[in-house]
Amino acid sequence: MITISILGAGKVAHHLILNILEQDNLTLQQVYARSKNKVNDLVSENQIITDINLLKPADIFIIAVSDDAIAEVSNAIPFDNAFVVHTSGTQSMDIIQKTNRKGVLYMLQTFSYDKEVDFSKMPFCLEAAKPTDFKLLDKIAICFSEKVYKISSEQRKVIHLAAVFVNNFTNHLCTLAEDICKKNSVPFDILKPLIAETAEKLQVLSPKEAQTGPAARKDIGTIDSHLQMLEGTNEKEIYQLITNSILNR
Amino acid sequence: MITISILGAGKVAHHLILNILEQDNLTLQQVYARSKNKVNDLVSENQIITDINLLKPADIFIIAVSDDAIAEVSNAIPFDNAFVVHTSGTQSMDIIQKTNRKGVLYMLQTFSYDKEVDFSKMPFCLEAAKPTDFKLLDKIAICFSEKVYKISSEQRKVIHLAAVFVNNFTNHLCTLAEDICKKNSVPFDILKPLIAETAEKLQVLSPKEAQTGPAARKDIGTIDSHLQMLEGTNEKEIYQLITNSILNR
Numbered sequence: 001m002i003t004i005s006i007l008g009a010g011k012v013a014h015h016l017i018l019n020i021l022e023q024d025n026l027t028l029q030q031v032y033a034r035s036k037n038k039v040n041d042l043v044s045e046n047q048i049i050t051d052i053n054l055l056k057p058a059d060i061f062i063i064a065v066s067d068d069a070i071a072e073v074s075n076a077i078p079f080d081n082a083f084v085v086h087t088s089g090t091q092s093m094d095i096i097q098k099t100n101r102k103g104v105l106y107m108l109q110t111f112s113y114d115k116e117v118d119f120s121k122m123p124f125c126l127e128a129a130k131p132t133d134f135k136l137l138d139k140i141a142i143c144f145s146e147k148v149y150k151i152s153s154e155q156r157k158v159i160h161l162a163a164v165f166v167n168n169f170t171n172h173l174c175t176l177a178e179d180i181c182k183k184n185s186v187p188f189d190i191l192k193p194l195i196a197e198t199a200e201k202l203q204v205l206s207p208k209e210a211q212t213g214p215a216a217r218k219d220i221g222t223i224d225s226h227l228q229m230l231e232g233t234n235e236k237e238i239y240q241l242i243t244n245s246i247l248n249r
Numbered sequence: 250m251i252t253i254s255i256l257g258a259g260k261v262a263h264h265l266i267l268n269i270l271e272q273d274n275l276t277l278q279q280v281y282a283r284s285k286n287k288v289n290d291l292v293s294e295n296q297i298i299t300d301i302n303l304l305k306p307a308d309i310f311i312i313a314v315s316d317d318a319i320a321e322v323s324n325a326i327p328f329d330n331a332f333v334v335h336t337s338g339t340q341s342m343d344i345i346q347k348t349n350r351k352g353v354l355y356m357l358q359t360f361s362y363d364k365e366v367d368f369s370k371m372p373f374c375l376e377a378a379k380p381t382d383f384k385l386l387d388k389i390a391i392c393f394s395e396k397v398y399k400i401s402s403e404q405r406k407v408i409h410l411a412a413v414f415v416n417n418f419t420n421h422l423c424t425l426a427e428d429i430c431k432k433n434s435v436p437f438d439i440l441k442p443l444i445a446e447t448a449e450k451l452q453v454l455s456p457k458e459a460q461t462g463p464a465a466r467k468d469i470g471t472i473d474s475h476l477q478m479l480e481g482t483n484e485k486e487i488y489q490l491i492t493n494s495i496l497n498r
Contacts (some may be wrong), residue, residue: 079489090474110447111461162440164462169422170447171492172491173419173491177456181408192358192452195451200361208424213359219315238490
């Protein structure tokens with residue numbers, strides 16, 4: 001039985017807690033949160049602490065807080081030789097300074113409170129300073145997922161940057177598309193099958209093979225007509241820049 | 250039994266032909282192609298014509314050629330009162346001038362030769378000048394799909410523009426992400442579950458609700474570090490512009 005304490009109460013902590021509770025060989029020891037409210041509905045009251053000094057020993061402490069707070073929270077853990085990992089895509093493992101037994105458990109996924117995420121297909125990117133700690137981290141990750149990778153801090157930064165493009169930025173383009181639909185009284189829902197197929201296609205084709213559209217076929221007439229439709233909107237500059245990026249390939 | 254002739258031999262024609270052949274109450278009459286090679290493997294030799302004057306009468310002629318060629322091809326159809334539709338997202342119905350019995354059958358999807366598409370969930374956007382012709386078009390579309398919409402030429406242009414954002418542009422961002430991965434020797438495959446989840450999330454949450462990432466949480470430190478990593482690359486300008494667009498919401 002592996003005992004785990006979670007430090008943090010945001011979206012990543014929320015989904016981690018939910019999935020730890022489902023595992024027979026993992027025990028959720030404690031959750032440290034600045035306020036009890038946020039995790040109240042997930043765990044029993046006596047497991048939640050708002051004073052970090054009330055932490056009991058555990059096999060691993062997983063820090064799931066905002067990047068700026070990782071250093072402070074890790075320094076405040078009241079044990080000298082605990083195994084402490086963070087869950088950030090961008091921060092180096094060495095931001096944890098309190099202990100030599102440090103590591104990273106980065107889940108490459110997008111989390112929202114209102115949407116369950118299937119942990120079993122989710123890439124877990126692991127790093128640990130000590131081989132024995134890496135083994136423990138690996139043992140935990142394979143409880144959740146079939147996709148467990150050993151990834152260095154440098155590689156993780158690259159993956160996180162690429163993830164911003166494939167997730168955050170593509171999602172924002174869908175926000176702009178929704179704006180365009182709303183402004184013109186067209187239902188955004190009509191685009192949902194296309195959004196689904198765009199992603200499905202990328203499971204079997206490379207993005208280069210999958211590229212279609214006016215820019216890919218150098219259809220300047222359609223591009224000009226789209227730019228006219230976008231005249232005076234914020235979307236025009238984005239349309240122009242991405243179109244040029246496709247045309248220039 | 251409805252008889253259909255297809256004019257064109259590109260990706261849209263290819264997928265249309267495949268799906269017409271699967272329907273019991275639709276008959277593929279003829280395929281007009283500039284060269285026989287492209288559709289040879291789909292239909293028997295005697296169904297393919299390369300001279301448009303060899304077209305036999307059919308209940309409907311579906312033009313699936315590039316936007317610039319629609320007017321020319323529709324004018325060359327050797328019948329005066331035939332029902333002729335095109336499949337373009339951007340062109341008005343009235344680009345067809347040879348007949349008053351005109352319409353549009355626009356399939357809101359992205360087509361590649363190497364990827365089968367599920368027609369049953371695909372939005373069919375229909376338009377016809379005459380109510381009786383609309384009925385026929387509707388009868389054909391519901392053979393293929395549960396999602397059939399009556400959409401005007403104006404609405405269709407808006408939908409096509411929004412589709413460029415959710416499909417062509419998001420796909421290109423994935424191309425850029427693949428470049429970033431390759432340059433840094435990280436496997437692009439690790440991002441595929443995230444790409445899938447990004448689209449799945451948008452089936453149940455609005456893009457605004459689904460938005461996460463450094464820009465959404467105004468994490469300027471991470472944004473600066475990403476911009477540094479992209480220094481000197483084409484991706485930097487796109488990163489900056491989309492990030493600003495998210496920050497400004």
